Amino acid sequence: MVFVLAGTITYAGGYRVGVQGQRALAMGHTGVAVVNSAELGFFNPAGLVYLENQLTISAGVSAVFSEVAWQNESTGATARTDNPAGTPFYFNASYKLNENLALGLSIYTPYGSTVEWEDDWAGSHLVNNIKLQAIYIQPLVSYKIADFVSVGGGPIFVTGSVNFNRNLSRTLTNIDGERSNVTIDASGVNEWGWSAGALFTPTEDLRVGVNYRSEIIMNAEGGDADFENIPNTPLAPFSDTTFDAQLPLPAELTVGLSYELNEKWLLAFDFNRTYWGVYESLDIKFANGVVSENPRGYEDANTWRFGAQYIATDKLTLRAGYYLDQSPVQPGYFAPETPRNDSMGFTGGLSLNVTSRLAIDASFAYIRFDEVDASYDHYIDENGQNVPFGGTYKSVAFIPGLGVTYKL
Amino acid sequence: MKNYIKYIGILALGMVACEPEFENPVDDIDAYSSGEADFSNYVALGNSLTAGYADNALYITGQQNSYPNILAQQFAKVQETQDFDQPLMADNAGGLLFNGTPIANTRLVLGIGESGTSPRNYTGSQPTTEVTNKLSGSFNNMGVPGAKSFHLIAPGYGNPAGVLTGASNPYFARFASTENATVLADAVAQNPTFFTLWIGNNDVLSFATSGGLGVYQEDPTVELSAYGSNDITNPQVFAGVYSTLVDLMMSAGAEEGVLLNIPDVTNIPFFTTVPNNALELSAEQAAGLTGYFQAVAGIFTQFLMSQQVPAEQAQAIASQYAITFNEGKNRFIIDVPETQTNPLGFRQMTEEELLLLTINQSALREQGYGSAAITPQVMEVLGMLQAGQQPSPEQAQLVLDAVNGIDDGDALDASELNDINTARTQYNQTIKQLADANGLAFVDAAAMLEQTATTGVNYDAGVLTSTFGSGGAFSLDGVHLTPRGYALVANRIIEAVNDKYNATVPTVNIGYYGTITPSND
Numbered sequence: 001m002v003f004v005l006a007g008t009i010t011y012a013g014g015y016r017v018g019v020q021g022q023r024a025l026a027m028g029h030t031g032v033a034v035v036n037s038a039e040l041g042f043f044n045p046a047g048l049v050y051l052e053n054q055l056t057i058s059a060g061v062s063a064v065f066s067e068v069a070w071q072n073e074s075t076g077a078t079a080r081t082d083n084p085a086g087t088p089f090y091f092n093a094s095y096k097l098n099e100n101l102a103l104g105l106s107i108y109t110p111y112g113s114t115v116e117w118e119d120d121w122a123g124s125h126l127v128n129n130i131k132l133q134a135i136y137i138q139p140l141v142s143y144k145i146a147d148f149v150s151v152g153g154g155p156i157f158v159t160g161s162v163n164f165n166r167n168l169s170r171t172l173t174n175i176d177g178e179r180s181n182v183t184i185d186a187s188g189v190n191e192w193g194w195s196a197g198a199l200f201t202p203t204e205d206l207r208v209g210v211n212y213r214s215e216i217i218m219n220a221e222g223g224d225a226d227f228e229n230i231p232n233t234p235l236a237p238f239s240d241t242t243f244d245a246q247l248p249l250p251a252e253l254t255v256g257l258s259y260e261l262n263e264k265w266l267l268a269f270d271f272n273r274t275y276w277g278v279y280e281s282l283d284i285k286f287a288n289g290v291v292s293e294n295p296r297g298y299e300d301a302n303t304w305r306f307g308a309q310y311i312a313t314d315k316l317t318l319r320a321g322y323y324l325d326q327s328p329v330q331p332g333y334f335a336p337e338t339p340r341n342d343s344m345g346f347t348g349g350l351s352l353n354v355t356s357r358l359a360i361d362a363s364f365a366y367i368r369f370d371e372v373d374a375s376y377d378h379y380i381d382e383n384g385q386n387v388p389f390g391g392t393y394k395s396v397a398f399i400p401g402l403g404v405t406y407k408l
Numbered sequence: 409m410k411n412y413i414k415y416i417g418i419l420a421l422g423m424v425a426c427e428p429e430f431e432n433p434v435d436d437i438d439a440y441s442s443g444e445a446d447f448s449n450y451v452a453l454g455n456s457l458t459a460g461y462a463d464n465a466l467y468i469t470g471q472q473n474s475y476p477n478i479l480a481q482q483f484a485k486v487q488e489t490q491d492f493d494q495p496l497m498a499d500n501a502g503g504l505l506f507n508g509t510p511i512a513n514t515r516l517v518l519g520i521g522e523s524g525t526s527p528r529n530y531t532g533s534q535p536t537t538e539v540t541n542k543l544s545g546s547f548n549n550m551g552v553p554g555a556k557s558f559h560l561i562a563p564g565y566g567n568p569a570g571v572l573t574g575a576s577n578p579y580f581a582r583f584a585s586t587e588n589a590t591v592l593a594d595a596v597a598q599n600p601t602f603f604t605l606w607i608g609n610n611d612v613l614s615f616a617t618s619g620g621l622g623v624y625q626e627d628p629t630v631e632l633s634a635y636g637s638n639d640i641t642n643p644q645v646f647a648g649v650y651s652t653l654v655d656l657m658m659s660a661g662a663e664e665g666v667l668l669n670i671p672d673v674t675n676i677p678f679f680t681t682v683p684n685n686a687l688e689l690s691a692e693q694a695a696g697l698t699g700y701f702q703a704v705a706g707i708f709t710q711f712l713m714s715q716q717v718p719a720e721q722a723q724a725i726a727s728q729y730a731i732t733f734n735e736g737k738n739r740f741i742i743d744v745p746e747t748q749t750n751p752l753g754f755r756q757m758t759e760e761e762l763l764l765l766t767i768n769q770s771a772l773r774e775q776g777y778g779s780a781a782i783t784p785q786v787m788e789v790l791g792m793l794q795a796g797q798q799p800s801p802e803q804a805q806l807v808l809d810a811v812n813g814i815d816d817g818d819a820l821d822a823s824e825l826n827d828i829n830t831a832r833t834q835y836n837q838t839i840k841q842l843a844d845a846n847g848l849a850f851v852d853a854a855a856m857l858e859q860t861a862t863t864g865v866n867y868d869a870g871v872l873t874s875t876f877g878s879g880g881a882f883s884l885d886g887v888h889l890t891p892r893g894y895a896l897v898a899n900r901i902i903e904a905v906n907d908k909y910n911a912t913v914p915t916v917n918i919g920y921y922g923t924i925t926p927s928n929d
Contacts, residue, residue, distance in 0.1 A: 069428040071435070076485035076914035078435050080427070122920070170869075171922035175517075175532060175929065176500045177469035232532075233926035234520050371430060385869040387919065394428040 015113035015132055015338055016252075016274060018303075018325075018345075019088045022060045022361035022403040026349025027307025028321025030268035032256040033199065033209035036309075037361075037405045038092035041106030041140055043254070044197035044211040045152030048094040048102040048142035053407040055096075060361060060403020061089040068115070068339050072122065072391040079121035083114055090403075094142070104140035104154075109133070110213075111160075111249045115337055120179050123389050124167040126379060127337040128181065134160035134218065134249055138195065153196030160218050161187035162247065164337070168227075169382045172236060178229040180236065184243055184284060186223030191216050193249075205260040215251035215278055220244065225286055241287045251275040256305070263311070268321075270305040276328030295378040296335070301328040307347075314353065319363070321347040332388075334374035339393050341372040351405070359405040367397035434914075440486040443911030445664040447483035449490050451548050451600035452476035453560060453591065453653065454607050457897075458551025459579065460494075462883035462890060463527075463925065465502025465515035466553055466579065471495075473891030476549045476604060478898035478916060483602075486913050494549040495583040503535025504578050506571055510535055511578060516884035517927035518877070527877075527884040532929030540568055543583040550595045552580045556610045556641060557649045558632050560591040574637065592653060596660040603657045604901060606668035606853065608650070608835045611641035612828045616673045617887065619764055619817035620824030624831065640827055643834035650835075654842050664909055666849040666901050669836040673828055674762065675854075675861035677876035678886035679820060682763040686772060687738040687779055694733040700780055703793050704811060705730035707804045708752065725749070731756050733779075740778030742821065743813035754813040758822055765876070765886040767818040781812040849908035851900050857881075865896060869919045872896060880923045891921035 021039030024031035031043030038058040040047040064086035071078045094104040116129040135158065142152035165183040172180040197211035223245065227238040256270035276298035284292040307321035323345040329338065349363030375390025433439065452458050452474075459466055460474025471477065471494050480492030502515035514535055516527040552559070554577055559565050566584020570576030585594050595603070615622045615638050622638030628645055635641070657665065673679055689697065705726045712722035729752060731741070739757045746753035771777035782790075789803045799807070820828070836854065843850035856865075857874065860881045864871035872893070873879035876886055881893040889897065895918040902913045 065426065067426075067428055069430065071430060071433065073432075073434055074914055075917055076434050076440065076482065078433075170920050173469075173922065175530070175925065175927055177472070231925070231927050232929050233518070234928070235518075235926040369428075381869050383870060387869045392430060394430050396426060396428045398426055 015111050017064075017086075017088050017110060017112050019062045019064070019365075019399060019401065020090050020108045020110060021058060021092070022062075022349060022363040022401050023058070023319065023351065023405070024307075025062070025365055025399070025401060026319035026321060026347055026361075026363035027268055027309060028270075028305040028323045028345065028347050030256060030258070030270040030305045030307040030321060032197070032211050032254040032270050033207040033258040034266070034268050034307075035199075035207065038094045038104065039090070041092035041094060041104045041138070042090065042108050042110075044199055044209045045104060045106075045140040045142050045154060045195065046150045046197040046199040046211075047209065048104050048140065048152055049096070049100065049144045049150050050199070051094055051096065051102065053096070055093070055408040057091075057093045057406040058361070058403060059089070059091040060401055061087055062363070062399050062401030063087060064397060064399045066367075066395070066397035068336075068393060068395045070121075070123065070336065070339075070391050070393050075122075077122045077391075079118055079123070081115055081117055083116050086112065086114055088112065094140075100144040102142040104142065106136070106138045106140060108136050110136060113338060115339070117336065120167065122391075123336045124179065124181075125170045126166060126335055126376060126389055128165045128167065130165070130337045131163045132160070132247070133162075134158055148201045149198065151196070151198045153194060156193040156195060156214070156216070158191045158193060158216050158218070158249065160189045160191075162189070162218075162220060162223070162245075168236075168238065170387070172231070172382070174229040174231050180227070180229045180231070180238070182238070183226045183228070184223055184245070185226070186220035186243075186245070189218050189220050191218055206257065208257045209255070211254045213252045215275060216249040217278075218247045218249060220247070243284050243286045245282065245284045247282065248278040250278050266309040268307040268309075270303075272303040272305070273300060274303070274328065275300050279328070294335070295333065297330050297333045297378075298328040299330055301326040316353075317351040319347075319349045319351075321345075323347075332375060332377040334372075334390075334393070335376045336389070336393075339374075339395060341369055341374065341393070341395075343367050343369045343395075357407050361403040361405055363399075363401045365397075365399040367395075367399070369395040434485070437487070440914060441910070441912045442483075442487045443906070443909040445905060445909040445911055446601040447487055447489050449548075449599060449601045450476070450480055450483060450492060451595050451598050451603050451657075451662065452479075452551055453595055453603060453605045453657065454551040455555045455610055456551065456553035456888060457609060458604070458606050459549065459553050460551070460894065461553045462885070462888045463502070463515040463517070464883075464885035464888075465513065467497050467500045467502040467515050469500055470515075470891070471497065471549070473894055473921060474549060474551065475894040475897040475901065476551065478895055479604070479901060480548065482898070482902060482913050482916065486911065492548045493545065495543050495547045495579075498537040499533065499535070501530055501533045501535055504537050504539055505535055506539045506578065508538070511539070511571070515925075517925045517929070518884060519928055520926065521928065530927060530929060532927065537582075539571060539578045539581050541582070546585070546594065546598050547583055548598070550591055552577055552591055554579065554610065555591065555607065556614070557607045557646050557653070558641065560607060560653060561649060562632075563588045563590055565591060592656055596656055600657065600660060600662040601664075603662040603665040604668070605653060605657070605665065607653065608646060608670045608839070611646055611835065612670065612832050613673065613887070614638050615640045615824075616820060616828055617678060617764065619815070620820055620827075621817050624827040640831045643831050643838070646831075646835050647838040650838055651842060654846055654848070658846060664848070666851055666904055667839050667843040668851045668853045668897075668901070669839045670832050671854045671857040672832065673820070674825070675857045675874060676887055677874055677879070677882045678765045679762040680861070680874070681765050681876040681886060682767055682769060682772075684757045684759075684761055684763055684819075685737040685739045687733075687740050689733055689735060689738055691735040694735050694738070697733040697779060698731070700782060700786075700790060700807075700810070701729055701731045701733075703790055703807055704752075706793070707799075707807055711804070725751065728755065740772070741780070741811065741813040742778075742819055743815060744821065752808070752811070754811055757814070757819070760825065761822055762820045762825070763814065764818050764820070767814070776812050778814045779812060780810045782810055786810045849901075849904040851897075851904045853897065853900070856896065856900055860893075860896075867918045872918065877924065884924050890923040892918050892923050895921040
């Protein structure tokens with residue numbers, strides 16, 4: 001259905017994209033301890049075995065409208081991104097073999113980023129545009145060990161791509177003044193990882209969940225590096241070549257709980273810790289031996305998520321949530337390719353039961369970023385000088401999404 | 409059900425329109441203030457420096473990085489302004505055609521080859537800017553390469569008919585409103601609200617870059633028509649012209665503006681790159697050259713005595729030619745007018761005297777230019793002298809003729825430098841006085857280039873200096889600035905304007921402006 005839309009987006013810390021289920025997103029993207037739909041395949045596969053129906057499918061897609069503005073008060077320079085709408089999607093299926101065992105398949109896009117600045121803007125020596133994409137495909141097993149505890153997990157196959165363009169310096173041009181730039185492009189980068197979770201049900205109303213998704217280092221080998229507008233001089237020895245680079249998709253640990261107040265109300269809380277510390281530097285090794293080092297200095301970052309669900313009628317369920325997302329980007333490392341400071345998410349949504357088997361799930365998220373004065377202080381120019389790039393950034397993101405849940 | 413979908417659809421459309429907004433967006437019209445100035449129609453008057461000339465040529469990217477264009481872009485961030493139009497060239501090769509015939513060379517680029525790194529003319533494409541293709545409309549950038557102060561008020565300075573004879577200017581001929589137009593009148597006709605004026609450089613510079621081949625017009629009554637192209641403009645004449653320029657621009661409506669003064673030529677790499685003591689000698693070479701000049705002095709003593717000059721007096725005159733050379737760096741020999749006290753017409757350069765960038769440097773290194781061109785025949789005569797033999801008059805002349813002093817046109821000697829500075833100082837007094845008298849902002853461009861020539865100017869990626877090639881401020885012709893240098897001029901103007909008119913025009917980051925262009929095309 002929506003796979004052809006496979007797009008990517010930017011929001012949430014770093015290039016993490018927390019849009020892996022409309023029901024969960026509507027509740028602040030909580031879900032490690034919420035048994036609600038096959039979205040559990042992503043949030044905590046241990047819970048799949050608790051789904052009531054033999055077959056449950058949850059699938060959906062969101063449209064992410066995310067823009068960033070930049071300005072520098074001392075020069076009066078301004079720039080805005082013109083990002084295409086991202087379309088992260090998910091597909092989760094769970095099949096119950098017996099009361100204690102369920103199998104599942106999940107496909108989702110937890111990491112990605114598309115940022116398109118105006119070409120040759122003031123930060124173009126850092127990035128003109130970037131598009132990262134990673135699709136996770138994961139078979140799952142969920143097993144109930146005892147009435148109060150289940151476990152689940154499975155291997156993850158990731159296929160990803162990257163396309164990144166930037167100018168070679170702040171001033172290098174060809175004879176006609178067109179800026180010299182490089183595009184690196186790699187696709188079909190495949191790697192493996194895994195995730196596993198556990199779900200405890202100490203009382204009838206309370207569930208406690210834990211889930212861990214492993215780090216996956218995407219190794220782009222032999223990607224294409226395309227140099228444009230290079231002046232004909234030995235001082236600018238750039239020609240098309242290939243490159244190797246590594247991009248980490250960091251591990252994520254989630255713990256959380258859900259509590260059923262009564263038949264109508266459910267409350268949920270998730271805590272995520274994303275191990276961004278692995279992203280120290282983006283090093284691009286060109287085949288000619290030149291290495292472009294781009295320190296990132298990310299640090300592990302936390303997200304606190306709160307959600308509530310209210311079953312209004314047989315047909316209609318309403319949801320709302322909030323989260324606080326800590327940025328992994330540290331002061332002095334604020335690169336405009338992932339211009340993310342701390343943010344807050346306000347979410348809402350509903351499910352409409354069209355039939356007893358089919359429900360439409362809708363969600364909406366507004367991500368609020370504070371205006372921030374920030375800089376990237378680790379750019380080394382062509383003369384070996386360290387040249388900071390800074391200014392004031394302001395981002396916003398809106399994410400409406402639609403999905404379906406099908407039960408058999 | 410349908411309603412929900414409609415609702416979400418409307419929501420989604422709303423998202424597309426939503427943009428991040430700053431609390432204090434700098435692109436709001438009241439983010440900055442123009443103070444008491446009105447930048448709505450800015451007109452720049454000047455010469456090549458105003459036109460954006462660089463690398464010995466005018467070309468599009470140079471014009472785009474002219475300081476007036478940089479200023480206009482910053483002014484547009486402060487108030488609603490009219491478009492800033494420039495008489496753009498046809499290409500980035502530089503050079504000019506007149507009825508199809510090249511009359512100006514392409515730009516200089518830094519070529520890197522087996523024979524080393526040096527500026528040379530760009531050959532990647534041919535000049536395509538045809539002088540006789542008249543540009544239509546008026547132009548805010550009235551910078552005319554080559555213009556001296558009085559050229560701005562000279563009728564017919566843009567008449568194509570005079571281009572080949574040198575009576576008019578090919579750059580102005582491209583966009584002069586009529587054959588008889590003056591630069592000033594075309595500027596005034598635009599009803600400017602704000603102006604910059606940087607003129608007078610060429611009034612001394614063409615004398616300087618010619619190596620002082622013109623004359624200093626010390627008599628203010630000499631008609632301008634009698635001026636040679638390399639002459640120094642009389643300071644009183646300059647003052648009269650300058651005051652006319654300011655008065656007419658102001659009465660045309662440009663009540664606010666900026667005047668820039670004239671930098672010292674001794675701060676320009678055209679005159680500071682080839683040192684006057686680049687005669688590098690080994691101990692043996694120094695001894696040989698010293699011996700040679702002793703021989704010259706000896707021969708000349710003999711000659712004078714043969715002309716009935718008393719021996720003592722002959723020795724006194726000739727002894728100035730017994731120049732001593734030492735191991736290491738030595739100052740060159742320079743040709744000067746033959747006088748009674750210096751009948752042979754050469755001497756060693758003094759410390760402050762300057763060589764031009766255009767001097768034949770390989771001749772300096774390899775052909776004894778600036779010292780002596782000692783041939784085997786000369787060596788033979790020197791050997792005879794050492795053996796105590798008496799050379800014939802022809803042989804003696806051969807020795808004297810081997811002196812190979814630097815030509816007048818390759819150097820600025822002390823008196824020429826004095827003339828330049830005398831005139832320049834008076835021009836600058838006029839400029840400062842007219843700025844003060846008319847309440848105009850003033851930029852001390854001389855101090856600015858003194859700074860780049862000495863301490864340099866810090867910016868976010870290093871230090872901008874006047875060092876030829878690598879310093880960043882000067883283009884490959886050694887006279888005109890790079891985009892980065894012009895950006896510095898723009899910043900100094902902005903600072904002066906902000907100060908004078910209580911404005912808050914933002915400056916630019918000069919690190920974003922390029923310097924010289926390397927190219928092997």
